[in-house]
Amino acid sequence: MTKVKICGITNEEDALKAAILGANYLGFLVEIGFAEDKVTRKQAKDIIRKLPLETTPVFVTYLQKAGPIIEIAEEINPSIIQLHNDISIEEIGKIRKALPKIKLTKSISVIDENSINEAKKYEKYVDFILLDTKSGKRKGGTGKTHNWSISRKIVKSVKNKVFLAGGLNPGNVKQAIKEVKPYAVDTNSGVKSKPRKKDYKKLESFIRKAGEKNV
Numbered sequence: 703m704t705k706v707k708i709c710g711i712t713n714e715e716d717a718l719k720a721a722i723l724g725a726n727y728l729g730f731l732v733e734i735g736f737a738e739d740k741v742t743r744k745q746a747k748d749i750i751r752k753l754p755l756e757t758t759p760v761f762v763t764y765l766q767k768a769g770p771i772i773e774i775a776e777e778i779n780p781s782i783i784q785l786h787n788d789i790s791i792e793e794i795g796k797i798r799k800a801l802p803k804i805k806l807t808k809s810i811s812v813i814d815e816n817s818i819n820e821a822k823k824y825e826k827y828v829d830f831i832l833l834d835t836k837s838g839k840r841k842g843g844t845g846k847t848h849n850w851s852i853s854r855k856i857v858k859s860v861k862n863k864v865f866l867a868g869g870l871n872p873g874n875v876k877q878a879i880k881e882v883k884p885y886a887v888d889t890n891s892g893v894k895s896k897p898r899k900k901d902y903k904k905l906e907s908f909i910r911k912a913g914e915k916n917v
Contacts, residue, residue: 704879705886706912707865708893708905709762710739716900717749721757723902724909727886728753729760729784732774738897739890747778760784760807768796775801782807784832794827805829807865810856811836812848818856825860832888835868847874850881857883872907879912887912 708720709729717728730746731737741749750759761780764787765771775783775797783797784807794806807830810821821831833856835848847869857864863885870878871892879887893908895901 703915704884704912706909707760707867707886707888708890708900709760709867709888710737710890710894710898711749712739712741712745712898714749714752717753717757719902720900720905720909721754723906724913725757725905727758727760727782727888729762729888729890730778730780731762732778734762734764743774743777746780750778750780758782762786766790766793768793768800771797772800775804781805782830784809785828786834791824791827794824798827807832809834809867812852812856812868814849815852815855817852818859821856821860825862829862830865830885831856831860831862832865832867833882833884847878850878853882853884870908872904872911875908876911876914 705726707727707729708725711717711728711730731740732743732746734740753759759780760782761775762784763771766787766789782805786809806828808824808828809832810817812833833853835846865886865888866882866884867888870887870889875887893900893904
């Protein structure tokens with residue numbers, strides 16, 4: 703069964719609704735200045751501590767230095783840190799050493815065949831790989847799909863469990879799973895009703911279709 707991550711959680715109501723509907727992971731864009739769905743560390747902390755045990759909180763960050771990432775993680779208590787941007791393997795190592803119980807995800811922008819080697823570069827240092835779409839300077843959270851055939855090659859090439867993101871919605875998630883065969887699918891804008899608010903019909907449909915066995 704393909705797992706589901708709902709990203710861009712901004713409020714307790716959406717978080718608990720997603721959890722009830724069966725989301726396995728919830729993503730929090732903590733202190734990401736440009737993000738429409740950004741939250742403060744206090745907001746993230748308050749929501750995370752109210753989540754059911756079976757729902758895994760993910761701290762999403764574009765920070766490139768271990769120090770502030772560790773500081774925020776220690777405050778909000780996520781189970782996973784999702785690293786975007788060009789963070790070095792050295793900085794990843796510092797996070798791993800300081801927070802050995804927290805799993806790490808590295809986001810990879812799927813652009814062309816070179817993205818396969820980019821994913822393999824990180825596979826020894828993180829627990830998960832997340833495949834997303836680059837648009838301009840944005841290395842994810844663009845709401846756009848990418849070349850799923852390359853994503854499929856990455857899934858086959860790395861030892862890590864792979865999350866597929868980038869423009870997924872209730873209308874294309876089954877096809878995405880069929881083509882890529884990821885461990886999990888990840889969406890934000892694909893299940894929104896308006897800025898900073900999820901559409902519960904879309905949320906239910908996305909989670910249900912991702913979990914159907916005939917994909």
